[in-house]
Structures are given as C-alpha cells and as structure tokens.
Amino acid sequence: MNAIPQTPIQDPQAASNLIINKQQNAIKKQIQQAIKLGDLSLLKRIFRLFKVVPNEEITNTAKTCTALHYACSLDTVIILDYLLQLTYSLYKEDYANIINAKTSDGWNLLMITAVYGSTNSLGLLLKYGGVKLYEKDNAGLKASDLALKYKKESVYRILNKQADQFPMKTIVEPTEFATPVDYEALTKNEASIDESASQQNIAKKIEDQEEHQDLFLHGKRLPCVICCGDKGWLKYSECCGHPMHPLCVKGIKRCPQCSESSLILTPTVKCPEKAFALNKPNANQ
DSSP, rough: OOOOOOOOOTTGGGGGGSOOOOOOOOHHHHHHHHHTTOOHHHHHHHHHHHHHTTTTBBOOSSSSOBHHHHHHHHHHHHHHHHHHHHHHOOOOHHHHHOOOOOOOTTTTTTHHHHHHHHHHHHHHHHHHOOOTOOOTTSSSHHHHHHHHHHHHHHHHHHHHHHHSSTOSSSSSSOOSSSSSOHHHHHHHHHTTTTTTOOOOHHHHHHSSSSSHHHHHHOOOOOOOOTTOOOOOEEEEEETTTOOOOOTTTTTOOOOOOTOSSSSOEESSSHHHHHHHEOOOOTTTT
C-alpha cells in the first residue's frame, strides 16, 4: 500500500472516540465550504494548517457529522476518496469503526448515501470495504430501508445486490486499498502552491471583493449548465466561469456556453455570480 501524506495530529489515539470535536466553528465552516466546492487542494491545506483529522465533527449543531458524512451527503467523490484513504492510513485498526460511526440521527456513511441517493459515494464505500450492511439507525431502519423510504431506487438495487453477495456477513471487510489513488497526483496541487501563486492571488482577490463575500459565505451552489444537476464534483470553465461536471463535458472541445474554441475546466471559481446564487427574500414579507 502506498504511503499517504500523514496529517499531523496532536492525539494519535483520538480515533478511539470515533467522532471528536476540537475545531472552532469558523474552521468547520471552511471545511464544509471546501467539500461543497469539491476543492481537494483547499481541504488539504485546512487539514494541514489546523491539524484536522477525518473523524472530526464539522457542524456546530451537535449532529456528530464529520467531513466523511458531509462528503457522502453531497456525493463529492474526490473528497470522500481522499478522506477514506487518509482515515485508513492514520487509523488502520479503527478504520471500520470510524466509517460506521453514526450521526445524531443514527446514520453511518452507508445510510447517508441511501438517504441522499449518493450512488458514486456508495460505490466507493463498497469498493474499499469496512461498511456494515445491516446496521440500523435510531428508527430501526437499515440502509436499504432508508433507500426505499427516500425513493432512491439506484441505491436500493446496489445494496440488494451487495446483500446477495454477503448474505451472512454484517460487514464487508476492508480491501486494504489494493487499488489506491495516485498520491503523487493527489499531492500535486498542494506541492505546486508556490508555482501557481499568481492564479491563487487572482482567486483570493475575487473572494476578498466585498460584493462577492455574501455569495461565497451564504450562496447556494448553482448546478451544472449541461445536466442541470448540482451533485458531485463541479468545476468551472476558464473562458466564461460556468459550472460543469467534468464527466458531462467529456469529449466536448468547445465551450457550450460561449463557443470558446478550447474548453478548459478549473476548480477555481472565476465568476461568483455564475457559480452561486443567494436566496431572494419574498417580496410579500
């Protein structure tokens, strides 16, 4: 197994508590925003600077929701992939316990994929293993029951197929990440921070502009302009700043919005007005 970049932590035994709570609310909001944007480079910087580990509470409402839970709810696969492998690297012996840790609603990662219909995250969890297929939430419902309740048919079919393969086992054993991601590629963004300083300075200037602060702090992420979905990993066109899924533009050479001859996507928000929208108050209120 390739070595994952170790995130420095103050208490190596902290995983024994499954979900720990030590970050200030401001840091928690930054983590949530990085996951929401699918910005792996930003998330890794926050983890490194503030010594964050994957099994930390990231809400201020006592929901015992970690970055792992949040990534599953948004189906942000690139973030979840990194968090799962980081968890396994830091806490190999506690890996299964951590990924089966529950929120205050009694939902573990598998259940959250069922509630939100996060099929990509579900596939990743099953690929890496360690999940408890028949665990029940506070209401006595299994992940497959939740998929039925919330009408997530794709998730229900996947879970049923998995149950057929493991009819007598309550847990799918961890695979020890036999096919890990390329860590050099994962750390490339982090290693090239200085090399891309000018681009980051431009992004920082955009974020610092007063007229954009409400959008970045309180705005709702706008969907992909091609499939009109806001789940998963969104990037933004270099030419006009519209949000698009990398999978949706596969094979497309020209920007469908502005007909630019060369379509290039970036994780950096170029035009906040095209990436986020604020909920407008009701005129009758």
